[in-house]
Amino acid sequence: MKRTFLSAGLALLALAPLAHAQQGGAANEALEVMLLRTSASTRCTDDCTVRSLPYSAERVTETVKVLADGNRIVQRNTEKLYRDSDGRTRVESEWNGKPLVQIQDPVGGMSYRLYPDTKTGYRMAIAAPSGPAPSAPGTAKVAEQLAPALNVDAAGTVAQSRSLGTKQIEGVTASGTHTTVTVPAGAAGNVKPMISTTEIWMARDLWIPLEMRMSNPFMGDSVMHLRNLSRLEPPTALFAVPADYTVREIVRR
Amino acid sequence: MNRFEFEDDAPSPEWQAARRALAQAAPPDRVEEALLRAFMQRRAPRPWYRRWSADAVASWAGIGAAACALTIACMSLLPTAAPSPRVVRVLAAADVGFVPLVPPERMAAAPNPQLKQANLPRAALVQMGIPIVADAPHELVHAELLVAGTGEPLAIRLAVN
Numbered sequence: 001m002k003r004t005f006l007s008a009g010l011a012l013l014a015l016a017p018l019a020h021a022q023q024g025g026a027a028n029e030a031l032e033v034m035l036l037r038t039s040a041s042t043r044c045t046d047d048c049t050v051r052s053l054p055y056s057a058e059r060v061t062e063t064v065k066v067l068a069d070g071n072r073i074v075q076r077n078t079e080k081l082y083r084d085s086d087g088r089t090r091v092e093s094e095w096n097g098k099p100l101v102q103i104q105d106p107v108g109g110m111s112y113r114l115y116p117d118t119k120t121g122y123r124m125a126i127a128a129p130s131g132p133a134p135s136a137p138g139t140a141k142v143a144e145q146l147a148p149a150l151n152v153d154a155a156g157t158v159a160q161s162r163s164l165g166t167k168q169i170e171g172v173t174a175s176g177t178h179t180t181v182t183v184p185a186g187a188a189g190n191v192k193p194m195i196s197t198t199e200i201w202m203a204r205d206l207w208i209p210l211e212m213r214m215s216n217p218f219m220g221d222s223v224m225h226l227r228n229l230s231r232l233e234p235p236t237a238l239f240a241v242p243a244d245y246t247v248r249e250i251v252r253r
Numbered sequence: 254m255n256r257f258e259f260e261d262d263a264p265s266p267e268w269q270a271a272r273r274a275l276a277q278a279a280p281p282d283r284v285e286e287a288l289l290r291a292f293m294q295r296r297a298p299r300p301w302y303r304r305w306s307a308d309a310v311a312s313w314a315g316i317g318a319a320a321c322a323l324t325i326a327c328m329s330l331l332p333t334a335a336p337s338p339r340v341v342r343v344l345a346a347a348d349v350g351f352v353p354l355v356p357p358e359r360m361a362a363a364p365n366p367q368l369k370q371a372n373l374p375r376a377a378l379v380q381m382g383i384p385i386v387a388d389a390p391h392e393l394v395h396a397e398l399l400v401a402g403t404g405e406p407l408a409i410r411l412a413v414n
Contacts, residue, residue, distance in 0.1 A: 044389035
């Protein structure tokens with residue numbers, strides 16, 4: 001009897017974390033599906049696909065955030081990017097402490113999120129969203145777009161944009177744009193003006209951002225740059241799902 | 254010197270005589286040490302863990318394991334931190350699917366959070382750490398941000414059809 005009691009207790013102890021993990025798993029799945037849906041929902045489908053311009057590179061992003069108590073949070077993230085001549089792309093990154101591979105295949109019309117540690121993944125057909133397109137007057141300016149989200153009540157916000165000309169980055173000609181958004185003092189309870197800036201350097205002949213600097217009083221400073229840029233054709237296998245992966249299709253509703 | 258007291262009600266005269274004769278006697282030191290050592294070996298106090306039977310150990314281990322399991326199960330039903338009622342309301346209204354941009358304790362302590370909307374370029378979302386495809390870096394994605402009263406973004410949800 002006592003041994004039965006002991007066994008039951010130990011079994012409960014072993015099952016409790018599993019129940020907890022399962023609860024977290026459902027929430028994670030909803031999040032993964034939302035991110036896959038965002039990747040697979042693009043108005044830039046066939047007509048925007050960049051063909052015959054293959055490349056591979058590393059994308060390094062560094063973010064520095066200074067907290068109110070003076071503490072600093074510094075994060076550094078490195079991803080591997082690939083694009084083949086057919087316009088298929090692959091991004092190898094880390095998400096929630098685990099490796100993540102995203103493949104966008106405009107030829108097959110599919111978007112994939114793959115998890116190499118479990119050899120599983122999701123896929124969804126690429127399609128344009130059914131709702132109206134968000135308005136983007138001219139070139140989308142990140143700082144201008146972020147400002148209303150963070151200071152929706154701020155009146156008198158001023159945005160200024162200017163060209164930075166061209167420069168060579170990783171052997172490629174890039175053209176730069178600098179945008180400044182200023183929220184005047186007092187507009188959102190702020191004593192001093194709040195200034196957000198964004199600087200983007202786009203590769204003219206590759207259609208990819210080579211450098212991007214964002215500075216926002218709420219989100220901190222972040223710098224992204226591409227390195228080890230190669231214009232050779234990446235291996236075809238990188239853009240296919242390995243045969244031993246179990247991939248679940250998410251049907252668009 | 255050892256002294257022994259006896260409580261016999263009616264000791265015999267022979268016993269009393271022997272008692273008087275031996276009252277001042279003492280064993281040799283070595284003998285006394287050997288006797289004390291032998292006594293301690295036979296009567297040494299057992300450690301606490303040897304006082305319990307195997308059945309008692311099994312019972313208490315079972316109770317402990319069940320209690321731990323119940324505690325973990327209860328904790329899994331609770332949020333990781335105690336968010337403010339405003340955060341609870343906003344998150345409940347916003348359903349699931351938010352990507353946290355700050356640790357849970359910062360979100361819980363955030364003053365006066367509000368849900369705000371913006372159209373953000375894919376490149377900016379990737380730079381904020383959201384793992385989505387940004388083949389069209391300037392394409393705008395409709396986003397809902399949970400923003401603290403101080404303006405700090407706490408979580409983000411992307412809305413596409």
